Amino acid sequence: MAKAEILDVMSSAKLFLGLLAAVEEGVADLLYESGPLSVEQLAARTGTLPAPLRSLLRALDSAGFVAEGPDGYVLTEAGRRLSAFHPRSLNHLLRLEAWGAREHVSLPGLQAALRGRQVPTELPEPLIPVLASAVEVGGAVPALLISRRPELRGVRHLVDVGAGSGQYAVALCRAHPELRVTALDREPMLTHAGDRVARHTELRDRIQVVRWDLHTDPLPVRGDAVLVSHLLHLLDAPERLDLLARIADGLEPGGLLLVHDFLGPRLDSGVIIDWMARGACFDLDAAELIADAESCGFTPVRTERLPGAGSSLVVARRR
Numbered sequence: 001m002a003k004a005e006i007l008d009v010m011s012s013a014k015l016f017l018g019l020l021a022a023v024e025e026g027v028a029d030l031l032y033e034s035g036p037l038s039v040e041q042l043a044a045r046t047g048t049l050p051a052p053l054r055s056l057l058r059a060l061d062s063a064g065f066v067a068e069g070p071d072g073y074v075l076t077e078a079g080r081r082l083s084a085f086h087p088r089s090l091n092h093l094l095r096l097e098a099w100g101a102r103e104h105v106s107l108p109g110l111q112a113a114l115r116g117r118q119v120p121t122e123l124p125e126p127l128i129p130v131l132a133s134a135v136e137v138g139g140a141v142p143a144l145l146i147s148r149r150p151e152l153r154g155v156r157h158l159v160d161v162g163a164g165s166g167q168y169a170v171a172l173c174r175a176h177p178e179l180r181v182t183a184l185d186r187e188p189m190l191t192h193a194g195d196r197v198a199r200h201t202e203l204r205d206r207i208q209v210v211r212w213d214l215h216t217d218p219l220p221v222r223g224d225a226v227l228v229s230h231l232l233h234l235l236d237a238p239e240r241l242d243l244l245a246r247i248a249d250g251l252e253p254g255g256l257l258l259v260h261d262f263l264g265p266r267l268d269s270g271v272i273i274d275w276m277a278r279g280a281c282f283d284l285d286a287a288e289l290i291a292d293a294e295s296c297g298f299t300p301v302r303t304e305r306l307p308g309a310g311s312s313l314v315v316a317r318r319r
Contacts, residue, residue, distance in 0.1 A: 018059050020098040023082055023091055027053075028075065032083035036072035092134040099127055104277045118279030121214065121234045125188060132165045132192035139167045139229075142260060142309040146227070147175035151256055151301070151315055155179060157223040161247065162214060162231040166193030166207070172227075173203050182221050184212035215239065219250030226251060229260040230311075232289070233275055233282035240282075244296040248318055255318040257298055263289060263312040289314055 022028050025046050031037060039057065043050040057073050060066045065079035075082065084091040103109065104119045123131055146168065152158075156178060160169050163183035173179050183193050190209050197207045210220055214231070226247050232240050247257065262271055264285035272283045284292075286303040293300065298316040305312050 015059065015063055016097075017101065018056055018063075019065070019082065020094060020101060021056060022060060022065075023094045024098050027056075028079070028082035028091065029084055031066065031073060031075045032080060032085050035074040036069055038072040041072065089137065092130050093138065095130050096123075096127065096134055099123075100274065100277070105274055106277075109277050110273070113277050113279050116279075118236065119277070122186070128188050129192070132189065135165045135230075136167055136196075139165070142229070142306055142311055143168045143171035145306045145309060146229070146258065146260060146313060147171045149258070149313070149315070151258070152176060152179075152225065155225045155256060157182070157221075158225040158227060159219055159221060159223040159250070160184065161212075161219075161226055161228045161243075163193045163209070164189060164229075166196035166209070168227060168229055169193070169207050170196060170200055170203060173206050179206065181207045182223065183207060183209045184220070185209075186213060187211055214243070218246050222250055222252065223255070224252070225256035225258065227258045227260070229258075230262075232259065232261050234278070234280055235282070236280050237292075241292060241296060244293055244298070248297040251318040253318050257293065257314075257316045257318065259289065259293070259314040259316070260306075260311060261289075262310070263303075263314070268310075286312060286314060290316070 025048060027042060027046060030042060030045055037045075039050050039054045042048075042057075043053050046053070057066055057068070060079070061068055061073070064076055065082065066073050067076050080086050081088060081090045082094065083089060097105075104113070109117075152172070152175075155176065157180045158172060160172075160181055160183045163169055163185045166183055169181040169183045173181055183190075183197075185193060190211055194209045197204060197209065212220065219226070228243075228247070232243070235243060251257070261282075262268075264283060267283055275282045290300045290303070293314070293316050297319050299319050301315040301317060303312060303314050
């Protein structure tokens, strides 16, 4: 890597922290709702000091996220997605990143991970609504794509392990009129899944939400298919194998396993750093994940990259 490229990485890392500050301090939401606003107006309404806030806004202006006009600052088209009020907002995802930057995705956090520290799988409870909103935005495309996979034809009962906001359960039942889904997750995340299902009155009788512990509980019901979406990357190798073994115990021979996650060989470097900082070190390629599944009683069927989603789907069956 050339010197200029290294300097670009350094600059990008600092700019990203600036975006997080604009989101966390409410600057993006104020500009979305009330812009243009002067530095002084923004400082008064956010409880920040004008001088450092002006520096932050100039940095965001240079990067193309805000623009200064005669009446103050406004968000650009790119910057508008920083606000929670934008219909395609990235605000909730950025708030999760801000929590990570405070807790573990930092220089001390990375050094601690290199010496064995692991971050708990569960998010702090106040962040659960933020996670649910982020999942709704990020999960829309992959949920639709997975619902169209041919292996799901003829499946009558699917268990959604770590159901999150319930988005996948809803998408699957819409695509397959004969399908029932049991959605498993912990409280309080399960509440958000239940709320989403409740908004779809036509699906209430076909989706059941069940409290379930990722680390210890067996599958409470036997389905003929199991979906595990964006969950394995939270677990280290022993926990990952334990979960796959519990899933295998809950499936009859021939039962379908769908694992949806980010898989190599070309994982985003930021994703790898994030998972390393958590202590999970889930920088697997599809072949490594398939080897894990085979060791737990599954036979691989196929693997595919989901177009437009940036993630992969591994399909296997219980031996």
